[in-house]
Amino acid sequence: MMIRTEALREIARLRGDALVVAVYSSAFEWLDISPHALNFLAVGAMGQAATNGLGFAIGLPHKHIMVLDGDGSLLMNLGTLVTIAEAAPENLTHFVSENGTYEANGDHPIPGAGRVSFAGFARAAGYRTVAEFDDIEKLRAGLPAFLDSPGPRFATLRLKAGDKPQLDYALVHGEEARKRFAAGLTADMAARGAR
Amino acid sequence: MKAANAAPRLSGALIIEALSAAGVRTVAALPDITTSHGLLWPLSRRKDLRLIRVCKEDEGVTICSALSYCNHRAVMLMQQTGLLDSLNAVAGIAVEYHQPVCMIVGMLGKTGGVAPEDNRKYSVRIVPPVLRAMGVDHLCLESDADIPDMVQAIHAAYERSRPLVVLLGSKVQP
Numbered sequence: 001m002m003i004r005t006e007a008l009r010e011i012a013r014l015r016g017d018a019l020v021v022a023v024y025s026s027a028f029e030w031l032d033i034s035p036h037a038l039n040f041l042a043v044g045a046m047g048q049a050a051t052n053g054l055g056f057a058i059g060l061p062h063k064h065i066m067v068l069d070g071d072g073s074l075l076m077n078l079g080t081l082v083t084i085a086e087a088a089p090e091n092l093t094h095f096v097s098e099n100g101t102y103e104a105n106g107d108h109p110i111p112g113a114g115r116v117s118f119a120g121f122a123r124a125a126g127y128r129t130v131a132e133f134d135d136i137e138k139l140r141a142g143l144p145a146f147l148d149s150p151g152p153r154f155a156t157l158r159l160k161a162g163d164k165p166q167l168d169y170a171l172v173h174g175e176e177a178r179k180r181f182a183a184g185l186t187a188d189m190a191a192r193g194a195r
Numbered sequence: 196m197k198a199a200n201a202a203p204r205l206s207g208a209l210i211i212e213a214l215s216a217a218g219v220r221t222v223a224a225l226p227d228i229t230t231s232h233g234l235l236w237p238l239s240r241r242k243d244l245r246l247i248r249v250c251k252e253d254e255g256v257t258i259c260s261a262l263s264y265c266n267h268r269a270v271m272l273m274q275q276t277g278l279l280d281s282l283n284a285v286a287g288i289a290v291e292y293h294q295p296v297c298m299i300v301g302m303l304g305k306t307g308g309v310a311p312e313d314n315r316k317y318s319v320r321i322v323p324p325v326l327r328a329m330g331v332d333h334l335c336l337e338s339d340a341d342i343p344d345m346v347q348a349i350h351a352a353y354e355r356s357r358p359l360v361v362l363l364g365s366k367v368q369p
Contacts, residue, residue, distance in 0.1 A: 055261025
């Protein structure tokens with residue numbers, strides 16, 4: 001099984017100039033792996049990462065939006081899969097790290113751990129492309145084609161957390177991170193001539 | 196003959212024009228019977244406003260927040276029951292992070308022309324005190340004469356980066 005940092009490094013390699021929405025544990029690691037002005041930390045209300053991604057995908061239709069979601073987080077807001085499929089943003093890629101636990105809240109198992117199919121949920125909701133990866137070599141080989149496939153696209157990443165990331169809650173909840181993101185996005189939009 | 200105590204008229208067409216005047220380009224919505232016929236159906240036929248149908252109201256709060264980063268004005272249209280169900284997102288995303296999330300709220304069970312706090316229905320009566328406790332700016336549109344106040348309030352919400360709730364005091368007519 002993949003280690004999450006390995007999987008995130010593969011995604012980072014193909015990130016390009018994408019805006020990335022990341023949730024707790026993924027976010028802590030992602031900030032180290034792919035530091036970038038357009039990293040948005042989806043904190044404040046659990047379960048809202050993919051919905052944040054949808055908002056950005058609508059507001060920035062020419063930009064690739066990647067969501068690094070968690071399994072517990074998505075379970076809290078499963079309806080958003082249907083909302084996203086209905087809105088059908090072609091520029092949205094939704095990854096879910098499936099490790100079967102509420103990692104940021106004491107490692108308790110999620111309901112249905114190992115039984116529910118997040119890819120199955122996404123497929124049934126109407127995402128245009130759905131994939132599952134549980135091996136780093138398969139992810140490395142399959143990721144380019146997956147990212148070139150029609151969106152909205154969804155992939156389950158079955159993985160293990162690996163070493164505990166440094167949990168800097170003050171950083172992810174702090175105003176400075178949001179200001180930095182807002183400034184980065186404003187600069188990016190100005191460079192593209194967006195209004 | 197018009198009844199002496201008839202509810203004041205609240206026009207969906209005027210509300211839609213006001214949203215356009217306020218620069219709103221996207222409406223996230225979950226249907227509410229007090230706004231369905233007069234506001235949401237007409238909105239759904241507009242070419243100049245994008246309608247995002249959400250499964251749960253807190254999604255709309257988040258969509259409006261994300262769009263605000265993109266200089267894209269949006270509102271969430273819902274019933275007060277959905278607002279109450281979404282308070283975690285309102286608190287955690289809109290209030291704590293100073294986001295200009297604008298919400299338009301149909302008030303199921305409210306008597307038109309009677310202030311929300313003075314209504315018999317509990318889920319109507321508690322809305323303004325809850326919003327005050329949360330520090331969320333809010334106003335109630337009882338009639339067409341109040342609609343320009345909504346335009347000013349939306350402009351102010353974006354200029355000051357603060358959430359806003361607009362309560363619709365009567366059933367909205369087309």
